[in-house]
Amino acid sequence: MSSPSDLVSTMIAAAKAAGDRLRLDFAEIASLEVHLKQGHGDPFSIADLRAEETVRAMLAAAYPAYGFLGEEGGLVEGEDKANTWVVDPLDGTMNFLIGLPIFAVNIALAREGQVVAGVTYQPMTGEMFWAEKGKGAFLNGEPIRVSKRASLGEAVIAVGIPFAGKPRHAQFAHEMSLLTPRVAQVRRLGAGAIDTAYVACGRFDAYWEQSVSAWDMAAGAILVTEAGGLITDTLGRPLDLMNGTCLASTPQVQADLLAILQPIDTGAAA
Helix, strand or coil, X not given: CCCCCHHHHHHHHHHHHXXXXXXXXXXXXXXXXXXXXXXXXXXXXXXXXXXXHHHHHHHHHHCCCEEXXXXXXXXXXXXXXXXXXXXXXXXCHHHHHCCXXXXXXXXXXXXXXXXXXXXXXXXXXXXXEEEECCCEEEECCEECCCCCCCCHHHCEEEECCCCCCXXXXXXXXXXXXXXXXXXXXXXXXXXXXXXXXXXXXXXXXXXXXXXXXXHHHHHHHHHHHHCCCEEECCCXXXXXCCCCCEEEECCCCHHHXXXXXXXXXXXXXX
């Protein structure tokens, strides 16, 4: 068992507190008021707002000068311009709202734009993933590593599917037409943070998405790299949290996946 640093311990405590609140709200789904952000398929509820406020308050108490970028509240700059929390308080909101217990609290710390620590917590399973730069990646205190499966033909890969209001539907269809004949299995969990954590612990060999937000991939970026994997954008460039695409994978399958994920037009690469 490994003990996290004070920094990561604070993140873990915040994730657990938000997760406790989410479990209570999950038991009362029918009574939650639901709103739409961008249109069909992108809902949020009071559960999202409560979870974000819980995380924000606990992190601010420990590190009051840090900035905060949250899915629900946007960016609040701190006095310390170098450090910003990047938080999705409820990744997998649609799963949550339909009663599917696959969702997570996602907390990362970006320093000068680079993720240096991350936590992904699944309240319904009790799985706590965490990583810190140079210190490895862990699941409930035990070290984790990416899969050793050697080829794309053996690989189980996860994907984020664009819903109504999201771009790159044609790109996604093209990718799937090339990938499904070549891989062992494809999974869609509906929570990118969990997909990425599962790459880190070897359950999946890769996860990619062509329209993903910073708070969905930030914690996963450090989890995957500290577990021996690779994370880039879908063109193979260094990951940019604001770029909107990501590919997390084992070293064994990255090159094959990048060859398949090439854009079909200039708009898909934007």
